[in-house]
Amino acid sequence: MKQTVILLLLVVLCAFGTRAQQTDSIRISLLTCGAGNEIYSLFGHTAIRYEDPEHHIDAVFNYGMFSFNTPNFILRFTLGETDYQLGVNSYEHFAAEYAYLGRDVRQQVLNLTPQEKKRLFALLEENYRPENRVYRYNFFYDNCATRPRDIIEKAVDGSLLYSADMDVPVEGLSFRQLLHQYTESHSWARFGMDLCMGVQADRPINRREEMFVPFCLQGHFQNACIIDREGQQRPLVSEEATLVPIEGEDADGKSEGITPLQAASLLLTIVAAATFFGVRKRKTLWGLDLLLFFCAGTAGCILAFLALFSQHPAVSPNYMLFVFHPLHLFALPWMLKKVINQKKSRYMVINLAVLTLFISLWAFIPQRFNFAVLPLALCLFIRSASNLILAQKRNK
Template identity: 50%
Template structure:
């Protein structure tokens, strides 16, 4: 009888342990975009639930602080450090509900051993000496980190479905910035030709919703065994997106077209009055030079991916800003300025080769180049008109 009771106790204990193990869930969380520029692409995190131990935690690799010393400079240089943060799920859920971002949960089809592995891995990753990492927007971000940690705990190989072919980093960025034309313009001006090279499915997973789609069709292969990566999917935060505050009413293209019309009017007035309106040179070429300083800094000093191959450095560079005092002085004195003759030929050449450069330029680039070309052409015509008598 005593042996029977012991055996019954062992069976019940085994069932209890098994039930506790089965109650553990590991999920991939994908958050809908917000309204800020750094929220436009969405977000990814890992949820770990262990009701028997009272654990319901979210591991978030997307934590950063604007208060970090020299944050803007470090971000531009590509030296931004992100860290792993851990919060109770209720806090995470509340934050995204208030923000107006829905959250999708994909419960992973992991074995008990794999669940324990990912817990140990995440716990180790959260140690003070391990939680900080060097963020890289395309190759090492909150989404790729979550994917890699999940793969590291799996006994077998995760095989993802065939990804869309011919997709580039810029294509995915444009999908995420759709409807936010000014943000898209800023990003487009920074990205170079490397952003227009087709990428494979794994690289496409840098974007949270690309990762969600990939996980949805992925399988785990272990020997002859094949099981789906995702056991179930649900929408754990279902809210209406927060309405973005009204931005600038005109699109970048509209503004640049207006700028081109104004430049043409200024040039016409200069020819009519036979006098250079040098304040317009100060505004136009000064803005070109300032934009060129940013692009040149990214081109030569930033370690961000793709910015070092930006052909826009041909159009936007610091030379006009450096030369600007001489340009204004000669304009005021009515002296010949070879800069405008050279610039006219230079810009004409750039516009002609644009279709052949393996880089997708923002729609505003051509009218911007035409503004500069019209302005320099006006200077050349004005000088020869004044000295043709």
């Protein structure tokens, strides 16, 4: 039924498009949608609305269409090979969906001339052709916010002038900093992102690069101006309105439950207490080592896979691999054999040295780490040190 509605809508658009664009009653707007609770919706959403009252057309062009049912979706997303596409829906259905999800929708009507509206609509039509509508999604550089920005800039008869210098890197502004800003209430999502992102996520970015976040794009459009070929200047946005207001608590409410830092601190307390008991009683607690190093090695395999094979631009290099790396997993049998027999493990010695450097140089490594990593690193540090202490006691 939904496909039928979309098909009919497209037929109407194609039938009346050329004639409809000749009147100035047409409005084209940028829609910015509020954040949701799913990880892919934490940063909001952007779409383009096309209104032609004369021919009863009210359509939304949406560059954020994807399907979890795509074969190997998780693997392709991990590798940075996710394909999104441009979809078209009626505004009525679009607004109803976001109202149901508890996400507000704000509109910025674009101050375009009839010729610019015609050009923009033609570009959208071209983008929606079957051979053009699918594109390779990139979270930072080519997403549902950057695509509308680029096509609007292309349609303007002249150039867009933003209020700030868009190409100069801003000190303190990075991809990670922006992600933190919009994941404040979702500590586990932030923790996962911090683990996967490497040094490139902490480099200074410019104002144009921050437009991958729909809310940043909305803010820059609010203060932007169009400079036409005659040098005349006019505001890009003629009016603003909230189309789908959300009353009460936002969808992006405070997360409940234990945070990653609290969980990691609790684990550190348990590991430290168990290790103190084990050293005093001369017990190896090899089961604890098996659990900790197996988990650390598994996490390391994921991080190494991302760093080596993923096309995501900010996952490599990643200094987190000094704490979580595949060698924990591969060396586990030989390491446990030494631990069980209370013999000195060379792997534990090397791991202790690496972790000592990592913790000591924490503030100087050119990558920001989630604070929950420190207790986790200390857990591995304590277990490595306990092996050396027990081996030394056995030798005596």
